[in-house]
Amino acid sequence: MKYTNQEILAACNKMCQNTLMETLNIEFTQIGDDFLIAKMPVTPRVHQPDGVLHGGASVALAESVGSAGAYFFLNSDEVTIRGIEIAANHVKSIRDGYVYAHASIIHKGRTTQLWQIKITNEDGALISLIKLTTIALPNKK
Structure with missing residues (x-):
């Protein structure tokens, strides 16, 4: 379908309910033929002790947007997406x-997908560059 x-976008945002994504206030905002964008507020809830964005929060944001992209770009309700490797x-x-x-999708295979996720601030400056590999597993029947 x-x-x-x-x-x-509506489905991505609905999937966030009662998950880590909702806790982090992640909101999916844009989609194109080969990309998906989400935003997250930087507040004390996602800070490390010295008051800056925690790298783990950045990685959670990246895996969330890459995995959602893999699910929708494969366009199949017959698979479950899992992250299998991430480097930040x-x-x-x-x-x-x-x-x-x-x-942005780098490789869109039927089983594995490779994503590049650029995390930027409001001015477009690069905060983190993340590579994510996902795998599409068949749903159990």
Whole structure:
């Protein structure tokens, strides 16, 4: 079944309810043919002790947007997506505002997918660069 971009964004945001994504206030905002974007507020809830964005929160944001992208771009209700490898480089700190995760698909295989996620601040400066590999597992019947 083919979904519209607005339907996909609505479904992504609905999937966040009662999950870590809701706890982190992640909101999916844009989608294109080969990318998905989500934003997350940078507040004390996602800070490390010295008052800057925790790298783990950045990685959680990246895996959330990459996994959601894999699920919808495969366009199949017959699979479950799991992250199987993630690597992050944190290059700039941020204390407040929003960060934006722009997930672009590098490889769209039937079983494995490779994603690049750039996390930027509101001015477009790179905060983290993350590579995510996902796997599509068949749903158990």
